[in-house]
Amino acid sequence: xxHKSFFLALLTVTAVLLLSLLAVYLWGGKPxxxxxxxxxxxxxNMTAAGIARQNEIPLNPVLKALGIDSARAGNVTLAxxxxxxxxxxxxxTKTMVLYDEQRTKNWVxxxxxxxxxxxxxxxxxxxxIRKKMNPKKxxxxxxxxxxxxxxxxxxxxxxxxxxxxxxxxxxxx
Numbered sequence: 001x002x003h004k005s006f007f008l009a010l011l012t013v014t015a016v017l018l019l020s021l022l023a024v025y026l027w028g029g030k031p032x033x034x035x036x037x038x039x040x041x042x043x044x045n046m047t048a049a050g051i052a053r054q055n056e057i058p059l060n061p062v063l064k065a066l067g068i069d070s071a072r073a074g075n076v077t078l079a080x081x082x083x084x085x086x087x088x089x090x091x092x093t094k095t096m097v098l099y100d101e102q103r104t105k106n107w108v109x110x111x112x113x114x115x116x117x118x119x120x121x122x123x124x125x126x127x128x129i130r131k132k133m134n135p136k137k138x139x140x141x142x143x144x145x146x147x148x149x150x151x152x153x154x155x156x157x158x159x160x161x162x163x164x165x166x167x168x169x170x171x172x173x
Contacts, residue, residue: 015147016151019147019151020151023151023153037055037057037092037093037096037097039051039055039057039088039089039092039093039096040054040055040089041054041078041085041088041089042054042085043085044077044078044079044083044084044085045077045078045079046077046078046085047073047074047075047076047077048062048063048066048068048072048073048074048076049073049074050074051088051092057092057096058099059073060099061092061095061096061098061099062092062095064095064099065088065091065092065094065095065096066078066081066083066088066091066092067081068081102168105165107165109153110165112153113149113153114163114165116148116149116153117149117163120141120144120145120148120149123141124138124141
């Protein structure tokens with residue numbers, strides 16, 4: 001019995017390592033570097049386009065942070081919007097952090113993971129209702145969900161993270 005448990009533990013660790021290597025190869029690693037923005041706004045007479053250009057950041061997050069449409073990006077100043085430079089810096093910095101987080105997400109992987117959750121979650125319920133759930137099927141479902149969703153598709157096996165990302169994707173576009 002001891003040999004069987006040891007063998008299963010060794011097999012599990014080996015499978016997780018190999019599948020993790022496969023996942024990194026397929027999906028690539030997410031960069032661990034968090035961008036720190038030091039937004040500088042010289043005067044309240046700067047436009048959104050000027051702020052983006054001076055700070056070498058994309059224009060769209062600046063427009064979103066300041067609530068400006070793209071047609072007015074080069075015309076309207078912070079003073080005309082009644083936004084103090086310090087308040088603008090804070091808004092732009094927060095928006096840039098969210099922009100970078102969403103830009104680095106692998107949306108294909110998130111949608112695949114969401115689909116797996118959508119398919120996999122009803123299976124135990126159906127088995128329980130039909131009184132066909134047994135320890136062997138339960139372990140198989142656990143192993144399948146951990147292997148596919150937790151290892152092969154990334155390190156977040158929680159359905160809530162996947163749902164949050166999918167909802168954001170749908171609402172953002």
